[in-house]
Amino acid sequence: MEGPRRLLLISNSTLHGGGYLGHCQQHIQSFLGQKVKRVLFIPYALHDRDAYACTAREKFESLGYGLDSIHESCDPVEAVKKSEAIFIGGGNTFRLLKALYDNSLIHEIRKRVLEDGIPYMGSSAGTNVATISINTTNDMPIVYPPSLKALGLVPFNINPHYLDPDVKRTHMGETREERIRQYHEEPNTPPVLLENHLKCFHLHQGLREGTMLLVEGDKATLQGVTGARLFLRGKKPTEHEPGTDFSFLLTDSNLLNP
Amino acid sequence: MEGPRRLLLISNSTLHGGGYLGHCQQHIQSFLGQKVKRVLFIPYALHDRDAYACTAREKFESLGYGLDSIHESCDPVEAVKKSEAIFIGGGNTFRLLKALYDNSLIHEIRKRVLEDGIPYMGSSAGTNVATISINTTNDMPIVYPPSLKALGLVPFNINPHYLDPDVKRTHMGETREERIRQYHEEPNTPPVLLENHLKCFHLHQGLREGTMLLVEGDKATLQGVTGARLFLRGKKPTEHEPGTDFSFLLTDSNLLNP
Ligand SMILES: [Ca+2]
Ligand SMILES: [Ca+2]
Numbered sequence: 001m002e003g004p005r006r007l008l009l010i011s012n013s014t015l016h017g018g019g020y021l022g023h024c025q026q027h028i029q030s031f032l033g034q035k036v037k038r039v040l041f042i043p044y045a046l047h048d049r050d051a052y053a054c055t056a057r058e059k060f061e062s063l064g065y066g067l068d069s070i071h072e073s074c075d076p077v078e079a080v081k082k083s084e085a086i087f088i089g090g091g092n093t094f095r096l097l098k099a100l101y102d103n104s105l106i107h108e109i110r111k112r113v114l115e116d117g118i119p120y121m122g123s124s125a126g127t128n129v130a131t132i133s134i135n136t137t138n139d140m141p142i143v144y145p146p147s148l149k150a151l152g153l154v155p156f157n158i159n160p161h162y163l164d165p166d167v168k169r170t171h172m173g174e175t176r177e178e179r180i181r182q183y184h185e186e187p188n189t190p191p192v193l194l195e196n197h198l199k200c201f202h203l204h205q206g207l208r209e210g211t212m213l214l215v216e217g218d219k220a221t222l223q224g225v226t227g228a229r230l231f232l233r234g235k236k237p238t239e240h241e242p243g244t245d246f247s248f249l250l251t252d253s254n255l256l257n258p
Numbered sequence: 259m260e261g262p263r264r265l266l267l268i269s270n271s272t273l274h275g276g277g278y279l280g281h282c283q284q285h286i287q288s289f290l291g292q293k294v295k296r297v298l299f300i301p302y303a304l305h306d307r308d309a310y311a312c313t314a315r316e317k318f319e320s321l322g323y324g325l326d327s328i329h330e331s332c333d334p335v336e337a338v339k340k341s342e343a344i345f346i347g348g349g350n351t352f353r354l355l356k357a358l359y360d361n362s363l364i365h366e367i368r369k370r371v372l373e374d375g376i377p378y379m380g381s382s383a384g385t386n387v388a389t390i391s392i393n394t395t396n397d398m399p400i401v402y403p404p405s406l407k408a409l410g411l412v413p414f415n416i417n418p419h420y421l422d423p424d425v426k427r428t429h430m431g432e433t434r435e436e437r438i439r440q441y442h443e444e445p446n447t448p449p450v451l452l453e454n455h456l457k458c459f460h461l462h463q464g465l466r467e468g469t470m471l472l473v474e475g476d477k478a479t480l481q482g483v484t485g486a487r488l489f490l491r492g493k494k495p496t497e498h499e500p501g502t503d504f505s506f507l508l509t510d511s512n513l514l515n516p
Contacts, residue, residue: 047443092440094399135400141352142393142441144406182350183400185305 004217006031006119007153009127011160011195011210011224013090020059021123027212027223029063032085032119038066040083044099045091045125056089070103080108083118090124090160093137097129098145106151113153120153124160127195127213131158135183136192138176154215156191156249157183177237184233191249192231213246220246262475264289264377265411267385269418269453269468269482271348279317279381285470285481287321290343290377296324298341302357303349303383314347328361338366341376348382348418351395355387356403364409371411378411382418385453385471389416393441394450396434412473414449414507415441435495442491449507450489471504478504 008031010024021028032039039060043052053069060067067087073079080086086109088096100106113120122130128137129150136157159180180192195211212223222228222244230246231237240246266289268282279286290297297318301310311327318325325345331337338344344367346354358364371378380388386395387408394415417438438450453469470481480486480502488504489495498504 047440092437095440095444136398138398140394140396140437140441141399141406142437142444142447148399148402179350179398179400182305182353183398186353186400189400 004117005114005153005215006117006217007113007130007213007215008119008121009130009154009158009213009215010121010123011127011212011226013123020055023210024212024224025059025063027214028121031121031214032065036065036085036119038068038083039085039087039121040079041067041069042086042088042096042100042105042126043069043071043091044103045089045093045096047095052089052091056087060087076103076105077108080105080112083112085119085121086112087121088123088126088129090126092142093125093128093134093139094141094143094145096125097134097148097150098143100129100151101146110151110153113151127158127160130154132156132190135189136180154220154250156193158213159192159194177231180231180237184231189233191233193246193249194229194231194237195226211242215250218247218250220250222246262375263372263411263473264375264475265371265388265471265473266377266379267388267412267416267471267473268379268381269385269470269484271381277317278313281468282470282482283317283321285472286379289379289472290323294323294343294377296326296341297343297345297379298337299325299327300344300346300354300358300363300384301327301329302361303347303351303354305353310347310349314345318345334361334363335366338363338370341370343377343379344370345379346381346384346387348384350400351383351386351392351397352399352401352403354383355392355406355408356401358387358409359404368409368411371409385416385418388412390414390448393447394438412478412508414451416471417450417452435489438489438495442489447491449491451504451507452487452489452495453484469500473508476505476508478508480504 013021041053041056043049046052049071057067070076070079112118120130128134130153131150132152132155133148133150135148136159183189210224211226211228214221214223222240222242225242227242228240229237230240266285271279299311299314301307304310307329315325328334328337370376378388386392388411389408390410390413391406391408393406394417441447468482469484469486472479472481480498480500483500485500486498487495488498
């Protein structure tokens with residue numbers, strides 16, 4: 001064991017014309033630090049992997065890191081084994097998870113992150129697959145993965161880029177909150193953390209940052225400035241400001257699931 | 259074979275305070291006619307099946323039909339075998355499809371509708387499961403069904419209660435259109451019909467009807483007043499007014515999937 005689990009789980013890859021990962025680049029730099037030289041990028045969530053790798057490479061090189069895209073490697077499992085840090089980008093969560101299974105990467109990524117302690121960064125769908133399952137993704141099930149179980153780097157669910165229902169809008173589908181409530185009607189369902197809560201968002205004009213969850217060992221902290229909402233099965237959802245210590249979500253998951 | 263396939267695929271169960279199925283009750287009556295006496299209701303898409311059956315029973319009795327809810331039957335397959343007409347209500351599409359598989363109903367419903375010609379009505383999730391697959395549902399994958407393949411009563415997908423992206427809104431997830439496009443990035447994906455298109459909707463103030471697709475044998479017609487948008491793989495989406503003849507979607511599916 002080289003170090004404890006280190007995760008940076010970002011809600012969105014872009015915010016309001018800030019450019020790819022522009023709103024969180026300082027968090028990325030302080031998370032990866034000086035020791036990491038190259039990042040292994042996993043572009044499976046988008047169809048055009050070449051274009052996606054170019055976008056990511058440009059950004060990471062501008063921050064002083066080399067980037068290898070796993071789809072350019074002949075042996076994806078070997079690429080994970082050799083990686084110093086992993087970044088999984090957003091797109092469609094079903095497509096991403098299916099490709100992780102198809103390429104036999106679930107076990108190896110878990111091992112590298114949880115046992116070897118290499119840093120893991122996810123954005124949007126890459127944050128979804130870092131959690132216990134993709135049961136709370138907003139994405140369309142365009143493909144059928146062999147399971148909804150994901151990397152399980154944390155024992156709860158995250159719903160990235162949460163927006164409050166716009167009450168003025170003609171609304172005919174379920175609201176996001178109703179959808180989470182339906183999830184918690186199922187037995188033994190874990191907590192769901194909704195990032196990037198719009199109510200808070202509107203309080204901060206000119207905002208350039210979304211929400212991130214920083215996990216270091218057994219400590220989890222809400223970062224960014226937009227706040228989050230926490231849903232526990234059978235309880236009323238609660239609002240949380242940036243800086244909130246969410247470490248209890250890492251350990252008390254049984255307690256939280258009556 | 260008692261008669262040809264007869265389907266009424268409704269986008270939404272309620273519209274703007276019109277009450278449960280209020281906006282489409284005349285369509286229901288003319289679809290079911292005088293010969294049908296009792297409808298078999300399938301409430302699997304919602305958690306509280308008793309309450310759901312009460313709501314549906316009240317409505318159908320007011321229209322002159324008896325209603326049996328399948329969850330009150332000891333033998334669901336037998337209930338389908340004996341049914342005169344089937345109505346599957348909305349809720350969560352994943353939960354619904356899983357329950358159809360868990361209760362071994364897929365084969366029997368297909369047989370009753372496609373071979374015996376009993377009328378099938380679906381609303382929202384009940385419309386999704388009538389199609390070739392649930393790949394284009396808007397719902398959250400709160401449970402994992404054994405497949406995304408659905409009843410296949412028609413050879414294409416429907417996305418019910420479609421709303422155009424509100425461009426004024428802070429939008430951070432994919433739009434519905436982007437999600438459909440991602441589906442069509444996958445090989446051999448069928449057409450997607452989006453019901454209840456908001457642009458048309460806004461043209462009709464005080465509207466009480468959504469969109470319905472009426473299928474009678476090899477003829478499919480768009481009903482209601484809100485229109486729909488059609489997505490074919492590799493083509494630009496097209497707008498369609500109520501009354502559009504969509505029969506070509508029932509037969510030309512190979513032609514439409516290059
Ligand atoms: Ca996404
Ligand atoms: Ca639904």
